[in-house]
Amino acid sequence: MRASAWSDPVFRWLCMICAMLCGLLMVAFFVQLAFASGEAWSEFGLGFFVSTEWDPVRDLYGALPSIAGTVFTTLIALAIALPLAFVSALFIVDAPPWLSRLLGQAVDLLAAIPSIIYGMWGLFVLVPLMDRLWIALGVDNEYGGLGLLTSGLILSLMILPYICAVMRDVFRMTPPMLRESAFGVGCTRWETARDILMRYGIRGLLGGIFIGLGRALGETMAVLFVAGNIMKVPLGFLDGCTTIAATLANNFAEADGIQRSALFALGLILLVMAFAIQVLAQYYLRMTSAKRGEK
Amino acid sequence: MDTQQEPKTKIRARKLSFFYEGGHQALFENDLDIPERQITAVIGPSGCGKSTHLRTYNRIYSLHRGQRAEGEVLLDGQNILDPKTDLLALRRRVGMIFQKPTPFPMSVFDNVAYPLRLHFKLSRKEIEERVEAALQGASLWDEVKDQLRKSGLALSGGQQQRLCIARAIAAEPDVLLMDEPTSAIDPVATLKIEDLVLRLRERFTIVIVTHNMQQAARISDRTAFFYKGRIIEVGPTQQLFTAPKEKKTEEYITGRFG
């Protein structure tokens, strides 16, 4: 006889405790961040969101440059990674089996590269490359290749494998007959992928996009190296910038008092952003599934 | 049926052989004439090559790596197996309906409008008119005219299949290929689709694969019997079912195998 008679309830309790711990942890993060940032909120109020100051001498802190940098780098990363992931997934799915496997694994390996490596590569290879490119093109290039666009590029490489993997699955899992129907009405491969496969796999695609989005939002190391860490709202692609995560990593070590509190406030904002994206994703998926008549 | 004038041959298959990946031969030198604006039924036991044969008429097989056809398939005298064939134009002329309804993941309206937008430059009004005409043509208009914005996936199985027929006829093809279009559909909806196919006969050349011999007998003008990749017998449907010339055909239609 197996020991299920006594182990089953124990196992059940274990599972429940673990599940509750996860939930509690989430709440604890929020509470801790809210507490630790209390001083900053009461000092700066909602003005914290729109202030562009970051002045340890006068102890004035604002979140706008970090928020803007986070949002812009993430958007750039998505704008680059989405079409790239789309075409590479399409190519990988349609390639002969050996090539398909090879390329698929190559893309998957991208996901295994630690972000610090991306950061180093970005700093020592990509940044000088960009610098030379802008000089060659005669573009005004104040930050020497650092900045918004370079950060977005690095981030796009980091999220590409996630999005690509999901898109590959979406293309593979579409019923063959649906694919053939699309070709049957005279679609090209491209039109089939864009108009039929994408719509059919919208849930999976969004899932992949949100995984990528979440990763891009919170990414620290890679961006830290190439953003320039400039506490200004970036107004052009070549402007130096910072992100919430980079600001935190750069400043915590020597911060105390209200600066420390302001950093916790930034952390809270990042957490809320990540959370909001999850909720939006869920909501959107429910909306679209209702609209597509699935129940 | 009406024999006073020989109908024109729309599709002429000559020595058509077909190979799947790895060289597995599925069709052996098929010769078949498909008369214009008639219904040709293709029958035969499972795995005999009915679908394979049909799938050469719109070159849908060329999607798949390693599949290859030999011989000729002449559509209005043009060999469509020629590598230079414009496949997109071919598929506008030769529509296909599949074993299961395959509505696109979009609204009822867009399902029908999609191929129109693909092939023609039309104004919004023209598209609306042609969508309505196609849905009328597929006997679906009355059922969906108030829910054109609804997802095509939300319709019943029989409605979905008629939606696919509307989608196929929207671009005004010459030929409709149907591969067991009612095999996934309940009997009542099947009768509706059979009626529809009979009405479409006036406008389109139809080739329909079916497992259901009553269906072949009910709707087709001519029937081709396939067996192990070869065409054993072709003839007017009534004659093939009442007085088959070949022993194999007789065995099959009397239900001795298959």
Ligand SMILES: Nc1ncnc2c1ncn2[C@@H]1O[C@H](COP(=O)(O)OP(=O)(O)OP(=O)(O)O)[C@@H](O)[C@H]1O
């Ligand atoms: N994708 C494929 N790869 C390899 N062989 C295939 C493939 N599809 C079909 N075949 C083979 O080709 C032959 C003919 O198949 P086909 O699908 O044309 O038969 P069918 O008459 O349509 O059968 P059914 O009535 O079951 O639909 C069979 O021997 C089958 O195993």
Ligand SMILES: [Mg+2]
């Ligand atoms: Mg078949």
